Amino acid sequence: xxxxxxxxxxxxxxxxxxxxxxxxxxxxxxxxxxxxxxxxxxxxxxxxxxxxxxxxxxxxxxxxxxxxxxxxxxxxxxxxxxxxxxxxxxxxxxxxxxxxxxxxxxxxxxxxxxxxxxxxxxxxxxxxxxxxxxxxxxxxxxxxxxxxxxxxxxxxxxxxxxxxxxxxxxxxxxxxxxxxxxxxxxxxxxxxxxxxxxxxxxxxxxxxxxxxxxxxxxxxxxxxxxxxxxxxxxxxxxxxxxxxxxxxxxxxxxxxxxxxxxxxxxxxxxxxxxxxxxxxxxxxxxxxxxxxxxxxxxxxxxxxxxxxxxxxxxxxxxxxxxxxxxxxxxxxxxxxxxxxxxxxxxxxxxxxxxxxxxxxxxxxxxxxxxxxxxxxxxxxxxxxxxxxxxxxxxxxxxxxxxxxxxxxxxxxxxxxxxxxxxxxxxxxxxxxxxxxxxxxxxxxxxxxxxxxxxxxxxxxxxxxxxxxxxxxxxxxxxxxxxxxxxxxxxxxxxxxxxxxxxxxxxxxxxxxxxxxxxxxxxxxxxxxxxxxxxxxxxxxxxxxxxxxxxxxxxxxxxxxxxxxxxxxxxxxxxxxxxxxxxxxxxxxxxxxxxxxxxxxxxxxxxxxxxxxxxxxxxxxxxxxxxxxxxxxxxxxxxxxxxxxxxxxxxxxxxxxxxxxxxxxxxxxxxxxxxxxxxxxxxxxxxxxxxxxxxxxxxxxxxxxxxxxxxxxxxxxxxxxxxxxxxxxxxxxxxxxxxxxxxxxxxxxxxxxxxxxxxxxxxxxxxxxxxxxxxxxxxxxxxxxxxxxxxxxxxxxxxxxxxxxxxxxxxxxxxxxxxxxxxxxxxxxxxxxxxxxxxxxxxxxxxxxxxxxxxxxxxxxxxxxxxxxxxxxxxxxxxxxxx
RNA sequence: GGGCGGUUAGCUCAGCUGGUUAGAGCGCGUGCCUCACAUGCACGAGGUCAGAGGUUCAAGUCCUCUACCGCCCACCA
Numbered sequence: 001x002x003x004x005x006x007x008x009x010x011x012x013x014x015x016x017x018x019x020x021x022x023x024x025x026x027x028x029x030x031x032x033x034x035x036x037x038x039x040x041x042x043x044x045x046x047x048x049x050x051x052x053x054x055x056x057x058x059x060x061x062x063x064x065x066x067x068x069x070x071x072x073x074x075x076x077x078x079x080x081x082x083x084x085x086x087x088x089x090x091x092x093x094x095x096x097x098x099x100x101x102x103x104x105x106x107x108x109x110x111x112x113x114x115x116x117x118x119x120x121x122x123x124x125x126x127x128x129x130x131x132x133x134x135x136x137x138x139x140x141x142x143x144x145x146x147x148x149x150x151x152x153x154x155x156x157x158x159x160x161x162x163x164x165x166x167x168x169x170x171x172x173x174x175x176x177x178x179x180x181x182x183x184x185x186x187x188x189x190x191x192x193x194x195x196x197x198x199x200x201x202x203x204x205x206x207x208x209x210x211x212x213x214x215x216x217x218x219x220x221x222x223x224x225x226x227x228x229x230x231x232x233x234x235x236x237x238x239x240x241x242x243x244x245x246x247x248x249x250x251x252x253x254x255x256x257x258x259x260x261x262x263x264x265x266x267x268x269x270x271x272x273x274x275x276x277x278x279x280x281x282x283x284x285x286x287x288x289x290x291x292x293x294x295x296x297x298x299x300x301x302x303x304x305x306x307x308x309x310x311x312x313x314x315x316x317x318x319x320x321x322x323x324x325x326x327x328x329x330x331x332x333x334x335x336x337x338x339x340x341x342x343x344x345x346x347x348x349x350x351x352x353x354x355x356x357x358x359x360x361x362x363x364x365x366x367x368x369x370x371x372x373x374x375x376x377x378x379x380x381x382x383x384x385x386x387x388x389x390x391x392x393x394x395x396x397x398x399x400x401x402x403x404x405x406x407x408x409x410x411x412x413x414x415x416x417x418x419x420x421x422x423x424x425x426x427x428x429x430x431x432x433x434x435x436x437x438x439x440x441x442x443x444x445x446x447x448x449x450x451x452x453x454x455x456x457x458x459x460x461x462x463x464x465x466x467x468x469x470x471x472x473x474x475x476x477x478x479x480x481x482x483x484x485x486x487x488x489x490x491x492x493x494x495x496x497x498x499x500x501x502x503x504x505x506x507x508x509x510x511x512x513x514x515x516x517x518x519x520x521x522x523x524x525x526x527x528x529x530x531x532x533x534x535x536x537x538x539x540x541x542x543x544x545x546x547x548x549x550x551x552x553x554x555x556x557x558x559x560x561x562x563x564x565x566x567x568x569x570x571x572x573x574x575x576x577x578x579x580x581x582x583x584x585x586x587x588x589x590x591x592x593x594x595x596x597x598x599x600x601x602x603x604x605x606x607x608x609x610x611x612x613x614x615x616x617x618x619x620x621x622x623x624x625x626x627x628x629x630x631x632x633x634x635x636x637x638x639x640x641x642x643x644x645x646x647x648x649x650x651x652x653x654x655x656x657x658x659x660x661x662x663x664x665x666x667x668x669x670x671x672x673x674x675x676x677x678x679x680x681x682x683x684x685x686x687x688x689x690x691x692x693x694x695x696x697x698x699x700x701x702x703x704x705x706x707x708x709x710x711x712x713x714x715x716x717x718x719x720x721x722x723x724x725x726x727x728x729x730x731x732x733x734x735x736x737x738x739x740x741x742x743x744x745x746x747x748x749x750x751x752x753x754x755x756x757x758x759x760x761x762x763x764x765x766x767x768x769x770x771x772x773x774x775x776x777x778x779x780x781x782x783x784x785x786x787x788x789x790x791x792x793x794x795x796x797x798x799x800x801x802x803x804x805x806x807x808x809x810x811x812x813x814x815x816x817x818x819x820x821x822x823x824x825x826x827x828x829x830x831x832x833x834x835x836x837x838x839x840x841x842x843x844x845x846x847x848x849x850x851x852x853x854x855x856x857x858x859x860x861x862x863x864x865x866x867x868x869x870x871x872x873x874x875x876x877x878x879x880x881x882x
Numbered sequence: 883g884g885g886c887g888g889u890u891a892g893c894u895c896a897g898c899u900g901g902u903u904a905g906a907g908c909g910c911g912u913g914c915c916u917c918a919c920a921u922g923c924a925c926g927a928g929g930u931c932a933g934a935g936g937u938u939c940a941a942g943u944c945c946u947c948u949a950c951c952g953c954c955c956a957c958c959a
Contacts, residue, residue, distance in 0.1 A: 007921070192956085199959085218959060231959095265958075273959050282957050341958075387886065391954075394885070398956085492954080523953090549921095561895070561907085566887080567953085574894080577907060580921045591918030634898095641896070645906070660918080738925085745925040751914060782916090837939085 004593070004701065008586035010550025014693045018132060021696075022140075026710055029077035029139045031481040038074035039482040040066060041460050041515075042138065043490050043498070044146065046085035047120055048092045051130035053524040053570060054491060056542040057562060060555045061521060061640060062489045063136050067689035068635050069486075070137075071714040077482050078137060079463050081144030082124060086411040086452040087181055087348045093119045093410070109409050116410050130543060135551050135692045137710070144463045146455040147412070154462040155455050156415045156429050158509060163427045167364045168404075170425075174281040175403050177356030178346040179302030179316070183407040184360050186451060187400060188497050190344035190353045199269065199339035200324065203332045204230060207246040207255060214239070214247060214258065215334055217269030219341050220279075221327075222320040225252055225308045226297040229275040231286060234260035236271050250332050251323065252309055259290050278357040296357055300407075316354070361405040361414060361448070369396045371507040372500065381503060384519045384638045388495060395496050402501075404451045411449030418444050457501035460485055460514035467509075483510070487517040487638075495520070519638045522567035545575050552691035553578030559690060560644035581648060582694050585687065588656050589698045592676050595667050596703060614666070615772055617675045619730040620659040621721040623650060624679050628715055629722070631686060644690055651683050658734065662776050677702075682715045729769045733777070736770065740781040754784035
């Protein structure tokens with residue numbers, strides 16, 4: 001037998017173990033009619049991504065599920081892949097070429113795209129390697145990329161289908177514009193953040209009488225250059241008389257009308273609002289309604305344009321300052337108030353977005369949302385924790401159309417072609433040879449690309465390359481087998497971005513749900529509660545943790561401290577839990593292996609002959625199987641931290657602390673060896689989904705040649721071994737031992753001093769158990785002589801230490817403070833009697849349940865069977881007490 | 883303006899369907915290098931479960947309100 005090192009060193013194990021799995025091709029999943037499928041699609045990380053704690057948590061959870069289900073006999077498929085991450089990747093590559101003093105415009109579109117692909121080849125799979133470090137058991141042979149040809153075909157297909165159904169349209173609207181990335185963004189990509197800004201009050205003079213004016217208030221003074229009206233509420237007495245009159249827009253000297261609109265809030269600002277239809281969504285709506293002029297005053301990069309008069313080419317914020325100065329000089333700036341406002345920020349570069357009028361492509365969302373809402377309402381898709389259901393429904397019911405075109409280069413080109421001759425718009429899967437209308441060959445493809453999420457929302461089925469071309473039986477069969485997937489594991493941040501849209505796409509294109517469950521885990525934060533992010537510099541690098549503590553330690557720690565759906569606060573020290581536990585598992589196994597001596601060829605199946613087992617053997621089996629039951633249930637309910645702490649508790653504090661210590665008395669005996677072995681190997685299997693590396697390594701060190709633990713089976717629950725009575729008995733013995741140790745410690749009796757203990761008991765049952773386990777007590781408490789008998793010791797504490805041999809008299813019933821215990825029992829008994837009386841009275845009233853009004857039953861929350869079972873339990877309690 | 887989460891030991895947090903004496907890890911105190919493990923072992927101290935009402939035979943757990951902390955959504959110029 002190999003000698004195992006004294007401390008577990010993950011660095012010598014993990015890579016080797018992972019490679020062995022890969023070599024045996026254990027990750028591959030295939031259609032297998034005999035097995036039930038279990039499938040998960042990974043939330044595809046960005047190719048620009050590097051593994052952070054959020055990934056670590058997210059992927060550990062998925063890997064636990066996948067490994068658990070695989071062991072339970074399912075055909076487990078974890079579909080991996082990466083996302084091309086349009087803006088993020090383009091930004092990264094632009095940064096990269098900036099080192100060569102190049103902008104993307106210098107390279108031109110084609111060459112730039114080539115550079116992105118090259119960049120992708122070099123860095124794009126970093127995150128995949130890091131996921132392997134974490135132990136992820138994805139089917140890597142299927143690794144998808146959202147820009148792959150096959151995947152891209154799905155996207156084009158979907159675009160054409162939606163357009164055909166009238167669900168995609170093009171139009172001029174106010175969208176979120178990032179002046180730095182030069183692209184439109186969806187609402188979800190432009191989250192609003194609170195800003196400390198100002199509210200500026202301007203005077204707009206009347207045309208007829210320059211001394212009179214209307215005062216307006218704004219937070220974005222620079223947009224005033226594009227004002228084409230001033231709006232007031234029609235019911236506002238202050239302004240009613242001015243409606244229809246003409247004002248002169250200062251600085252620009254444009255004539256603008258005063259209009260009336262219900263949208264104007266009388267109470268805000270001055271009650272009169274400047275209207276800039278080209279730079280504000282509300283004003284846009286008003287502009288459409290009132291037929292106003294749309295004056296765009298900005299370049300796409302955020303500088304003012306030719307419509308801005310003398311402010312042309314100034315940056316928008318520079319222009320703001322100058323305009324304020326000029327207005328002040330003209331005595332038109334009344335006052336400035338501090339004002340809390342919120343403005344959209346680009347989710348990629350954090351630049352303040354500009355509401356900007358431009359022509360974009362949109363998806364009509366309302367029709368898509370309907371089936372997706374119904375599915376969740378009917379429980380076809382369940383959220384865990386359930387509270388997210390409401391968040392999802394609320395968003396879905398107020399859904400807005402989705403702006404899907406982006407003015408960047410890296411992404412899926414929009415499959416739309418324009419005829420330069422007759423301006424025909426052609427939507428087509430492939431580039432048409434000529435214009436169907438005028439036969440011209442001068443066709444130009446729309447320069448824009450699609451929102452990255454337009455590819456992600458197809459992920460659950462596009463990864464199977466749906467829709468299937470004729471003869472593509474392989475993908476079709478697999479799709480039918482593995483789809484819908486079982487669960488989607490993700491963080492709350494992308495419920496709207498991604499989860500909701502996937503559900504809509506699932507129904508629209510496959511007619512089915514894309515997944516049955518959605519498990520939303522918490523956000524990873526640092527120990528002060530701040531979200532971890534690179535820019536804040538508060539990240540804990542998972543790879544560093546893996547480097548020093550090991551992947552298993554990382555996995556186990558993060559799982560056991562993350563309660564279902566709660567955010568998790570991390571500091572590096574918290575990973576010691578997992579490291580220490582791994583070391584414990586290592587050493588327990590190491591110890592058990594030494595007990596096998598040379599005779600390892602024991603008949604390992606005979607443990608079923610329970611009759612020949614010792615009490616402690618039966619006890620540990622009982623404890624194991626009840627732990628197994630709990631853990632299996634917890635995993636089935638996505639209660640990962642419960643499962644992790646349960647196995648931790650069992651393995652460390654029951655198996656190691658007590659059972660292994662018990663067995664040291666009978667280490668050479670065959671039955672002891674068998675049970676030690678059995679419980680160990682079963683525990684390793686239960687631990688495997690949480691800590692795959694160390695369990696595989698130890699498994700391979702167990703006697704006999706064996707297949708990897710990764711493809712072993714989840715232990716079979718054997719209920720007949722679970723015995724509550726037996727567990728209580730040993731629990732009692734453990735209490736006795738603890739009490740003796742306690743006395744030893746309290747009286748400062750040195751560990752080396754041998755003592756004599758006299759135990760007395762009242763209940764014969766206890767006495768028998770104690771006698772049965774006398775040797776264990778003596779060994780674990782270092783007791784030289786132990787006397788057990790009825791009524792030997794007095795019914796109170798009486799013990800003393802002698803110089804040579806301490807003698808300790810302990811009445812068993814008095815291990816816990818006898819008087820206190822007695823009064824507690826009496827009190828408890830009285831309470832039980834009281835409860836019994838009340839409940840019995842209610843039951844006696846035979847027709848109670850029928851006669852009771854519904855709301856009372858509701859209120860008491862007790863059904864008739866509830867009453868009866870309560871009664872039964874209380875009666876049992878009473879029996880025990882007598 | 884809506885919605886959600888949190889408030890339990892010195893710290894970080896568990897506690898699912900209400901039911902014996904409210905738990906863990908870390909930290910702290912005492913004693914141990916006991917031949918698997920000092921990444922360890924044994925023992926211990928430490929909690930009026932944010933506050934106030936209510937429902938119930940029984941409330942950390944359910945209901946109502948209040949306070950503080952945090953998050954999300956919204957067309958607050």
